[in-house]
Amino acid sequence: MKMQENIDKMIEEALNSVDDAQRAAPRPFCLPVSMHGMARGTESVWEKAGRFIARPSIAFTGLCLIVLLNVMVVMFNKKSDTATVAEQTVQTQSDEFSYTAITIYDNDNTP
Amino acid sequence: MEQPELITQLKLGDESAFTKLVDEYQDMVYNTALGIVQQADDADDITQEVFIQIYQSISSFKGDSKFSTWLYRITLSKALDHEKKKKRKKRFGFVQSLFGADGEEQSHPVEFNHPGVQMEKKEKANELFNALKQIPDKQRIAFTLHKLEGQSYQEVAEIMNTSLYAVESLMGRAKANLRTALKKYYDINNPG
Numbered sequence: 001m002k003m004q005e006n007i008d009k010m011i012e013e014a015l016n017s018v019d020d021a022q023r024a025a026p027r028p029f030c031l032p033v034s035m036h037g038m039a040r041g042t043e044s045v046w047e048k049a050g051r052f053i054a055r056p057s058i059a060f061t062g063l064c065l066i067v068l069l070n071v072m073v074v075m076f077n078k079k080s081d082t083a084t085v086a087e088q089t090v091q092t093q094s095d096e097f098s099y100t101a102i103t104i105y106d107n108d109n110t111p
Numbered sequence: 112m113e114q115p116e117l118i119t120q121l122k123l124g125d126e127s128a129f130t131k132l133v134d135e136y137q138d139m140v141y142n143t144a145l146g147i148v149q150q151a152d153d154a155d156d157i158t159q160e161v162f163i164q165i166y167q168s169i170s171s172f173k174g175d176s177k178f179s180t181w182l183y184r185i186t187l188s189k190a191l192d193h194e195k196k197k198k199r200k201k202r203f204g205f206v207q208s209l210f211g212a213d214g215e216e217q218s219h220p221v222e223f224n225h226p227g228v229q230m231e232k233k234e235k236a237n238e239l240f241n242a243l244k245q246i247p248d249k250q251r252i253a254f255t256l257h258k259l260e261g262q263s264y265q266e267v268a269e270i271m272n273t274s275l276y277a278v279e280s281l282m283g284r285a286k287a288n289l290r291t292a293l294k295k296y297y298d299i300n301n302p303g
Contacts, residue, residue, distance in 0.1 A: 003301075006301075007294060007297045007298070007301065010235075010293070010297055010301075011290050011293045011294060011297065013232075013235050014235040014236070014238045014239045014242070014289075014293050015239065015286065015289060015290070015293075017228065017232040017235035017236040017239055018225065018228060018232075018236050018239060018258050018259055019258065020229065021225060021227040021228045021229070021236070021258075021259060022226075022227035022228075023138045023139070023142040023227055023260075024138070024141060024142045024145050024154075024225060024226045024227045025137070025138050025141065025142075025226075026137055026138070026140075026141040026154070026155055026158050027155055
């Protein structure tokens with residue numbers, strides 16, 4: 001019981017600890033830095049664009065897109081390579097075994 | 112220089128008016144930001160950002176509310192944004208550490224000592240500030256403005272753009288939540 005009273009007293013003391021607090025003051029060179037910041041505010045479009053691109057989220061998304069595009073290009077090239085090889089194989093076979101049908105006219109013209 | 116004249120001069124881009132503005136309001140802005148972020152360096156950065164923002168958007172100030180109310184709103188919005196950014200950075204800290212980035216700057220100091228608090232109350236105030244981190248943003252803002260900035264409930268209501276009744280309710284809930292957080296802390300740290 002005594003302990004509970006003690007804790008309640010400490011809670012009230014903590015809640016009232018900032019009641020008569022003075023205002024905290026910033027570092028004395030607040031103004032010059034603000035002026036510098038304002039000068040920074042007049043940056044060019046290229047500087048703004050550079051800062052935008054340099055943001056971690058934008059840079060990471062850009063990197064992911066580049067990797068994705070590369071993967072897509074590699075996959076596409078692989079697919080078209082396979083198709084060309086298959087076409088070439090058929091062509092070679094037809095050349096080698098002379099699949100071309102001999103027509104009736106070819107027979108007539110034979111001596 | 113009177114306040115309306117100061118605002119007019121600011122709108123005209125007068126640098127001396129800006130100097131006057133910083134002189135007059137820097138403690139107010141810094142103290143409010145410090146109450147929210149509880150870190151001197153971060154509060155300094157927020158103070159800079161607030162004054163830059165004011166300089167850039169003074170033309171949008173129509174005078175519908177008090178100038179100090181507008182200033183408080185900008186400060187609170189910047190302070191909360193800053194906190195969100197920090198939390199996000201902390202959450203993705205492990206990713207950065209994988210790429211070899213130095214995660215040291217993201218660590219928060221455990222203790223925060225408000226420079227305006229009396230020496231004999233520093234310890235209790237530190238416990239209160241730790242508990243403040245655990246309550247919702249709106250309650251924290253109302254509590255900070257009322258207790259640290261000495262604003263009345265009516266002024267807090269104007270700053271937060273809400274009703275007097277809502278502020279009373281926020282303060283009631285803030286105190287209740289702070290009591291719960293502090294009780295938990297004292298139960299753990301004073302078991303005997």
